[in-house]
Amino acid sequence: MLRFSDLKREFITETFSYTDSDFYDYNVFIDKLIYQMHSERAVNISQPGEKDVIVYKAFKYEKDEMPGREYSVLGKVNTNMKLIGRIASHFEIKDFSDLKNRIEELKESLFTENGEFFKSSPTFSVWDTIRSTEEIGEMNEEYVSKFISKGWGPESSPVREVTSSYKDMILGIDITFNIGGVEKTCQVKPLKSANFKERGVVIIKSSGVMKNYKTDFLAFVDIYRTYGNKCFFFKNQGVIYDRKEKTITIPYQNLVNKGYD
Numbered sequence: 001m002l003r004f005s006d007l008k009r010e011f012i013t014e015t016f017s018y019t020d021s022d023f024y025d026y027n028v029f030i031d032k033l034i035y036q037m038h039s040e041r042a043v044n045i046s047q048p049g050e051k052d053v054i055v056y057k058a059f060k061y062e063k064d065e066m067p068g069r070e071y072s073v074l075g076k077v078n079t080n081m082k083l084i085g086r087i088a089s090h091f092e093i094k095d096f097s098d099l100k101n102r103i104e105e106l107k108e109s110l111f112t113e114n115g116e117f118f119k120s121s122p123t124f125s126v127w128d129t130i131r132s133t134e135e136i137g138e139m140n141e142e143y144v145s146k147f148i149s150k151g152w153g154p155e156s157s158p159v160r161e162v163t164s165s166y167k168d169m170i171l172g173i174d175i176t177f178n179i180g181g182v183e184k185t186c187q188v189k190p191l192k193s194a195n196f197k198e199r200g201v202v203i204i205k206s207s208g209v210m211k212n213y214k215t216d217f218l219a220f221v222d223i224y225r226t227y228g229n230k231c232f233f234f235k236n237q238g239v240i241y242d243r244k245e246k247t248i249t250i251p252y253q254n255l256v257n258k259g260y261d
Contacts, residue, residue, distance in 0.1 A: 016088065018096040023081075029100050030078040037111055038074060045170055055169055059113040062127070065120075068162035071169050073130040074111060083129045090117075090124040134163050140221040141174050141188045147219075147231050148177050148186070151256070172213045187213040187236075189248075191220040194232055196252070203249050204232065210243040218250070233257050 041057040055075040062069055093102055109116040118126050145158040158177040167173040175186040195203040204220050221231045235254040
């Protein structure tokens with residue numbers, strides 16, 4: 001099980017701990033490794049004002065498991081901390097310095113379609129681990145879809161886009177719906193906290209990837225929140241991103257469901 005300490009900036013698995021610097025080195029290592037193994041499947045996503053992102057075409061297994069999926073979980077290996085913990089636990093890796101060596105040894109078993117540890121398994125697999133984190137996002141999206149139906153009526157017809165489809169991965173659209181016959185789009189992000197103390201703005205802290213989304217709305221959700229709103233639904237206007245702090249500052253006037261944290 002993973003825990004994260006904001007104070008120490010230290011990530012802790014069941015068997016060892018690692019720092020931000022270690023995690024960055026791991027990101028670079030995995031990016032290079034996966035590209036070397038699957039360059040023929042690589043798709044470069046160019047984003048104006050943003051760093052280019054490389055994703056990978058889904059394997060047949062992934063498409064069969066999730067009809068409509070276009071991109072592989074391989075593109076999420078580099079930042080998935082749960083996967084680090086599962087690899088360390090399953091292979092009894094006791095030291096972060098040994099993690100990269102073991103992954104290099106096991107790369108064919110871990111990161112190829114017919115590898116021993118890629119497909120779903122009752123013990124451990126890359127697919128199951130990353131899907132378990134994707135499913136949290138999907139639950140948030142389902143919650144927002146119900147929020148939209150409640151707010152704009154059943155005629156709004158919200159549709160949750162398939163995880164790692166073109167609309168999801170490339171366009172950043174998690175939900176498509178209608179208001180007065182006009183199609184609207186929404187990006188859904190995990191909610192860690194919402195600060196209403198700054199005058200005229202709401203400061204949202206999220207654990208999700210930060211980039212300048214072009215959707216009509218932004219929703220921040222924590223379905224397990226026991227106080228205040230579980231969802232903050234904003235018009236996507238006047239948004240300021242702080243990638244280092246993982247915060248998003250949005251004018252309070254753009255909050256659709258007014259309420260205080």
